[in-house]
Amino acid sequence: MINFNNVSKHFAGKAAVSDLSLNIAKGEFTVLIGTSGSGKSTTLKMINRLIEHDEGTIQFAGEEIRSFNPQVLRRRMGYAIQSIGLFPHWTVEKNIATVPALLNWPKGKISARIGELLALLNLDERFRHRYPHQLSGGQQQRVGVARALAADPEVLLMDEPFGALDPVTRGALQQEIVRIHQLLGRTIVLVTHDIDEALALADRLVLMDGGQVIQQGTPYEMLTRPKNDFVRDFFGRSELGVRLLALGNAGAAARRGEWIEEEAIPESMTLREALSQFIARQTDRLAVLDAQQKPLGVLHFADLLRQRGN
Incomplete structure (x- = not known):
């Protein structure tokens, strides 16, 4: 679905991502993880051209992403972020309808889609007419995910989507995303710095450092067959047992x-x-x-x- 081929990105002459090659399969839940400054968020944002890559090629569904109009590309990819970014003076209904409205969907189709997504994310129908400030943080995040899924995108990109939530709400939303992935089978790429979150969500983990992929594999492979001491230390030598139990x-x-x-x-x-x-x-x-x-x-x-x- 998404292929990085020798991709690099520089900011002020410094490499944020360096000679990156990575393949993300259709329907796969891929989690990018690493320390701050490892290049994981930059990698995610290059997929939908929020950041343009300097070198190499990035393909989406077999085509170079620069062959797409950026707006057209982004409408094929849902995007959910930690700060949510809901329009404060728009109702939940209007926020979710943002992309379908831009695509000129009929009003009846948009309304039906909003109903489907509210049900999918366990939000009551009465939330349609509420405003973001009338919702809890967890409810706002659910609406943000609903908006990202509204136009039935082929790919869902998520950048630290649950980072600002309390542990209980965060855990509930993690379970919702896993359930949605199982139901819809969409390709999901998520960035997090939280090791336990990464292990709980990923079909495949990609550990980055210094703008490069250090190791990738299933959570079990990453924990039991670390490539080097960096990988072993990142996942925590002393916590290996309990993290394996989490799988x-x-x-x-x-x-x-x-x-x-x-x-x-x-x-x-x-x-x-x-x-x-x-x-x-x-x-x-x-x-x-x-x-x-x-x-x-x-x-x-x-x-x-x-x-x-x-």
């Missing part, structure tokens, strides 16, 4: 055919979260419910030692 879930690890009469955990709970439950409850077994709230099995503390991620 698995209780449903996959639970022993079928067993049950105990105790407060159960959902199958979607990560094994890292389950570890906290084991410690808090001072037990070595946890009952696990499936998505329909029916008994699925029992998770044993000893089984955590045998997990290898998803």
Whole structure:
């Protein structure tokens, strides 16, 4: 879907991105991660030409991005950022409709699309006529994502979209994005500096430093087969175990055919979260419910030692 071929970008004579080659597959959830100044946000913004690259080529759907009118290109790519950028004097409905209106969609089609997106992002229909200042930070961010998805883009670009939110709201929105990705199958490229967020969201992680790709792979590959000491230190040598547990879930690890009469955990709970439950409850077994709230099995503390991620 997106191909970088020997791409470089300089600011004031200094390379922000240097000789970057990267392929992002259609339908893949790719997360760019790295330290501040690693070039990850610059890389993202070059995809929709918010920043123009100096050298090399960038292809979108097989065509060089400079062959597109920038506005046409951006309408094919949704864009969500940390500051959200909602128009304060426009209602939620009008904010979401921004791109479809520019594309001259019929009013009925726009209204129906807004309804679909409100439902998709778990926002009540009554939010249509509210203004951004009447919403919580999490609700504003959901509207920002809805606006980015409004014209059914082929690619969704996200730059630190949840960075300003509290941990509970952030976790809920992360789960929503994973669900939306599974439902819609869109190509998503997200930038974050949060390691746990990257591990939770990515199909493929791209670790950058100094404007270059240091290593890329699945979260499990990055944690268990680091290319060098930089990668190993970045993901935290001392936290490797709990981060690996975050890649698995209780449903996959639970022993079928067993049950105990105790407060159960959902199958979607990560094994890292389950570890906290084991410690808090001072037990070595946890009952696990499936998505329909029916008994699925029992998770044993000893089984955590045998997990290898998803």
